[in-house]
Structures are given as C-alpha cells and as structure tokens.
Amino acid sequence: MSGNDTYQTPLASRYASTQMKTIFSARTRASTWRQCWVWLAEAEKELGLDISDEAISQMKANITMTDKDFEVAAVEEKKRRHDVMEAHVHAFGQVAPAAAGIIHWGATSCYVTDNADLIFLRDGLDLLLPKLAVIIHKLAKFAVEYRSMPTLGFTHYQPAQLITVGRRAAQWAQDLLMDLEDITKTREDLRYRGAQGTTGTQASFMEIFHGDGAKIDKLNELLCEKAGFPSCYSISTQTYTRKVDLRVANALAAFGATVQRITGDIRHLASQKEIEEPFEKDQIGSSAMAYKRNPMRCERIAGLGRHLANLNKDASDTYAQQWFERTLDDSAIRRIYIPEMFLSADAICMTLDNVVSGLVVYPNKIHSRLMEELPFMATENIIMKLVSLGESRQDAHEEIRVLSHQASDVVKKEGKNNDLIERIKRTEFFKPVWGEVDGLLDPVNFIGRCPEQVLKYCGENGEIQEALKPYKKYIEESEDVELTV
Template sequence: MIPRYSTPEMDAVWSDPVRFGRWLEVELLATEGHAEAGVVPAQAAAICRANAPVSDEAFVQKIHEREQITDHDVAAFVDVVQDAINDPAGSWIHYGLTSSDVGDTALCWAMRDAADLMIEAATDLLATLVRMAREHADTVMIGRTHGIHAEPTTFGAKVALWALQVDRDRARLRAARDAVAVMKLSGAVGTYSNIPPEVEAFVGDKLGLTPVPATQVVARDRHSEFLYACASIGATCELMAVELRHLQRTEVREVQEGFKPGQKGSSAMPHKRNPISAETISGLSRVLRSNLLAGLQDVALWHERDISHSSVERVILPDSSQLAYYVMRRLKRLLDGLVVMPERMQANLDASYGLVFSQPVLLSLVQSGKTRDEAYRIVQRNAMRAWDEGLDFRTLLEADDEVDNSVLDDAFDLRRSLSNLNIVFAQLDGLE
C-alpha cells in the first residue's frame, strides 16, 4: 500500500519483518511440537529457539538475497534460519512441513490481527455515529428520493440508519475473523503423511488458531469472506460519503466538512471548500470491491493447490486490510469535524412550498370520504400548480372547493410526520 493510505497500526501487521517473524515462530513452534511428540530431540528444539535470528530488516535482506538464488521465498527463509541456528540442531527446522504450512498459517495469523484492528475501528466509528444520531435526533431536514424532495425526516434518523449498518458490518468483520483464525500443518497434500496431527494441534494452541482440514493450502473461501467484510465496510463508508458529498453541494449546503487553518481547497480558486475526505472514501471503496472479485477468483485452484492465488494475495490482503481500516478512520475524522447546518436544512425543506405534506393530505382526503383516485387527482392538481407557479401548497388547497379544510391542520403538522422516529433511535441502545 502506498504511504498515503497506510497506517502505522496496519503496517505493523503486514510489514516484512513481522511477516517473516510469523514464519519463524511457526517453524520454532513446529520444532517444539515435534519435540513434544518425541520426534525431535528436546535439546535440539531448545537450541533452535535460543539461536533463532531476530526478524529485523537485516534478516529480511538476507532472505531477499538468498531468494535470488533459490527463486523460492520460503526455501530462502529456511536456508537463512538454518544457517543462523547452525547444524545439527538447525536441520530440524521445517521438518515434515511444506511451504504452505508455514505461509498459510502465518497469513491467517496476520488476517486475524488485521481483523481485530478493523473491528476496533468499526466500534469507534459506530460510537461516533450513535452520538451524532442522538445529538441530531430533532434536527429536521427534507428526505429525498430520486434526489427529489419527498417527506420530512431528521438528520439524526439518517445517521442512525448509518450506525445500524456499521453495526452489521462489524458483525461481518467478527465472522470473517473467526473464518480466518485457522491454521494447517498437515503437509504437502493435507494428509499428515510426514507430520503428526498433534504437532499441528500444539502449534495451533500456542498461536490461538484453530487447525482445519486442508489440501496443501487453507481453503480460499475463508480469505474471500475476509475480503467481503473489507469490501462491505468500504461500501457502507461510501454510502455515507456519497450522501455527505450531496449534502455539501453549493445548492444544498446542509453540512460541510471541517476546514483547518492553513488548508487550501483549490490551487486556483481561493473560495473552494471541497468534500475531499468524502470523495477519497468513495474512491477507495472501488478498490476494495475490485479486490473482492480477485479474492473470489482465488477460490478455485488446481487439484490440491497451485500458486495462482499467491501473487494476488500478496497485494489484495494487505491492501484491503489497510484500506478498510483507513476509510473507517478517515470517515470518523470527517464526522467528528462535520459542520451541520440546521437552518439551511429547514430552509431547504420549506423551499418546495409545503409539497412535502402531499401524502398526509392525500390520506386525510381519503379519510374524509374521497376515493383514493379522487383524492390523488385533487392533491396532484394543486401540487403541480404550486410547483409550476411558486405558490403555497396549503393556500391552494384551502381555496379548492373539493377540499375539506378541517383536515389540513393535521396533514401539515410536522410533529405528526416525525412522531414515530423513536422506533429508529431505540435500535441504537447498546450498540457502542
């Protein structure tokens, strides 16, 4: 991932020293598991642990240099580790294992840790949304369908629905974490032909990963589930970002991203305050969705394995983790600094001459004895005139001989329109 969208927390999960450190720990634990099983001399396993190299940049460089010869990263890694430990104890490193035993176990370990970070970020984002929803529970604004004024709602209700969706995404992240918190040390085709199952169980217990039946590799539907959780949270963040972008348009101007001292919105136009965070989130969500497609294509491998998935995963798993985490953090910062403009929301609601109450008027006329079609034609006729001529909708209705004016007070009562929103806000209880 390019530094612009990287975070220190997620970098610490996917960096090369950490990755090779995970490989090293899998190898050392497997040697110790073999010692527990009576296959490897206990003293040899202790020497492997004591003489194991530190996984730092120098260690990474040695592996990269060795790979120029082996043209195989795990083989190069094993060579460097065995050289550091020295014979004869070092010869027990990688005993009975195949490359995917080490690589897949370490990769699942990394995905589990990445999922933990994303779950934490989703929880923080959710807390911000719940707070904002309650703060603006009574901030009235126009609801729009097809981009057109529909009926009144509140900004808090809009945000509450976002919060509920983030909570569902958090559940998806938790499920994905469970799906990838697995491991396998079962050999070249998953038959335990050269490694006792108790060694796999020993390593899994030490790492907090669950051993699962496998071919040479852990089944990639687990990885695609992880990528779906990342793509889903990206889609949810984009849902919010797109709405905030629309609400920031000059003609609407109901909210505004924060603007810090010294910030410049445009290199050419000094007046500009662009929705840059929301637009960035929208863009990055596209990458997350694209990575999901690549992950789904990795599920089908030849026979007990090929490596068509490997090159793809080196890119998409770290990048999707980074981007999902980044967009949640970026969105939280956007929301924490968001300027909400209640007066502008009220003005926009009033700008359509009271047409937002057309449905309550329709229903009131039906209640007064009109057929639905009759009521619809009366309301539509007056609504079209109000819009075309810029006239007050209620005034036109009051002058219409076919309208019983006694029903209009209730139909135009804003409090009645919003009286049941408590059902939405009740769903927020306990979410944080």
C-alpha cells in the same frame, strides 16, 4: 536511490496506519515464519523428537529478522529461486546453527507461509474491528442527538416524505453494524492450517512419528494453542483452502460498498449545504475557487471503498482457479490483494472516524430546504381535514391538484418560492380550514416515529449499544483520528 525515486503504494505511503502496515511488512512476515518454525520445533520436542534445548534456545533468540538476515536470504533466494525452503531456512540456520538440521522438520513451505498468512488475516481483522466499532458508536451518538430534527427525505433522488437527520444517520450505522457482524463472524471462523504435509495427508509426519496418528493430532493441538487458534481446518491440501481468503475478502468488500453508500449521502448533503464533513480553518477547498468546501475526506473514502469493494474479485478468481491440491498462480496475486484489502479498510476506518467525529449540521438550511417542499406534502393532511368537515374527497383533491400545478410552475418557471399555501388561503373552497393550515405545516407532524426508532436502535439501551459491548473499553479509550493528509 531514495524512496522518491521508486514507486511506493499510496496505501502504505499516504493512507494506512503504522500498525496495519507493520502487520504486512516484510520483517513481520519473515519473523512470523521463524516463529512458526519455533512452535513446530517446540511441539515436536514435546512429543519426543530429538531436538536439543540449545536448538530451541538459539531459534527463539533470533526470531526477529535483522537486515543482515534479509541480505543472507536474498542471496540464497536469487540462487535457489525459492524464498522459503532454501532462502529463509538457510538464513535462520546461519543464526541458529544448533537448529540448522531440524528447522522445518517434516513441513512443507506452506507450513510457514500459510500459517503466517492466517495469523496476518486474524491480526488484521483484530485491528479493524475495534476501529469500526468506534465509528458505529459515534454515528449512533450523532443519530440520537439529531433524532428529532426534521429533514427532507428522498426517493429516486426526488423529495419524499420527511425523516429526521438522526434517522438517516441511524440507517448508516445499521449498515455498518451489519459489516461489523459479518467481519466478526469471519474472524471467529478463522482456523489454523497447522502441520499437514505436502498435500495435506500428513504423510511426512506419519514417517517422523512412526505411524502414530495420535501424536500428529497432538502436534496440531499444540501448534494451535501456541498460535492462538481454536483448531485447524479439518481438510487442507498443500495450502489452506483459498475459500478462506474469499470469505475475508467478501466481508471487507461489503464494508467497501457500505462506505461508498454513506459518503455518497454526505457528499450530496454537502452540495445542498445541509451537512458537511469537518473543514479545517486553513484547509483549501480548491486551488482556483477559494470559496469551495470540497468533501475531500468523503471522496477519499469513496475511492478507497470502490477499490476495496472490488478486491474480492481477485480472491474469487484465485480460489476458483486452484487446480486439484494447489497451483502457484495464487502466490503473486495474494501478495498484492491481501495486504491491499487490509490497508484499504484501515485507511477507510481512519478517515471515516475523522468524518463522523466532526459532522457539521446546518439546521436553518435544512429547515428552509424542507419548507420548499412541505406545502406539497401537507396537502394530504389538508384534504383529510376537509373530508372530516364534510367536503368531498374528490372535490378537495381536484382543487389541490390545480393549485399545486400552479405553484409548481411558479417554482420551476419563474424561480420563485413555493406559494401553494398562500393560494390555498386565497381560495374560498378551503375557507373551513384556513385557520388550521399553518398548524398542519409543522414539520414535526410529518416525521412519524423517527425519534422513537432512533432511540430504540441507537439509544442507551438500544440494539447498537448491545452489539458494541465487546468494544466498550476500546470505545471509552479511543481518541478522534487526526489526518495528516
């Protein structure tokens, strides 16, 4: 039976990177279990347990699971209904016979499964963080480039005071930087489970080391050092607390929400023909409507972001439903949502990198769109100018109100252009400022400190660049992501 005859998750077959799929592959998982057993045997030997050099050597020579190893494990698992203790310990012992009696010495199944999962969480986050940093860097560059280009702002999705194209992008970048900070904090807080015994009491290791607690502490120090973690969690039950999974899920779910927010803006701007995602020369926007340029990349990101933003519910429920020292209802669901969190986030990063690398801006359309609304926004400046010349603010406000309603009717009911300025220039009341009206309509007068704000946040010495310093080398060496689908 071929791969086309059985279901495959689209995250793996279509969207995520090979690197991320490799981290969560069956071979990596089983091989990491074997590595954990090697570390345990090495540490136990260093602390005086009777483990031969040959046993260690055979284990180290067979860390990577072969297809034959998987066949042996599958047969044993079917017989014993236990994938770790019986199936994989048995398979490892087959290829490392000198170690068969000491593999997994003193440990529970969660010694390998949980420690391996923590390694996968760490490695997955380490793969995501630089990708996210590159996206933020590219958005910051875009923001700086367009920091002074006025564009229509919206509140309630109604025209509001002008901002700039770059200032809006700076907002996107700031939200993503918050995600980078949260994910980084989650990554830095990860610890190892280590060797804790069946319910976390270390009782089995007290037996092995004849009640020498100092040796058990040293054992875990050695394990952390070998695995590359700063320390173990102070308290574990049979598992590391599933609160850890929830913390990771919350950070990634927040990222999923952010990208929905950003791509929502881009999709609306594409509909207004102001800003578009990259559109390749031979790309088809619609099978029926040849003229269309659908924002398919942003739509993909939004869909994946929606999935990612909801996976923390699985992690939350799993954590909440762990009874006492553990229940196994966490097993099946964690096999699903942990890889899906990382593959979803990875696919989002790849696609979003592609989008921000080639955003297309249409300055003339942006200008014409804002000029449809600017006359209304300029009225406050006109009123203030009249007041400075001695006119009553109340009288000026009433004159403007009447003309604005008339101009609005022309736009809404007759489908014509906004003629408020022409009406003002024909109304005798406004004669003292006729000569200044056009100058008051310069969009630059309405963007406030947008250019300065963008430079301060996204510029060469801005907050973003300071935050991205740990990723400087990765950013310099990164290439634009080319999507295959």
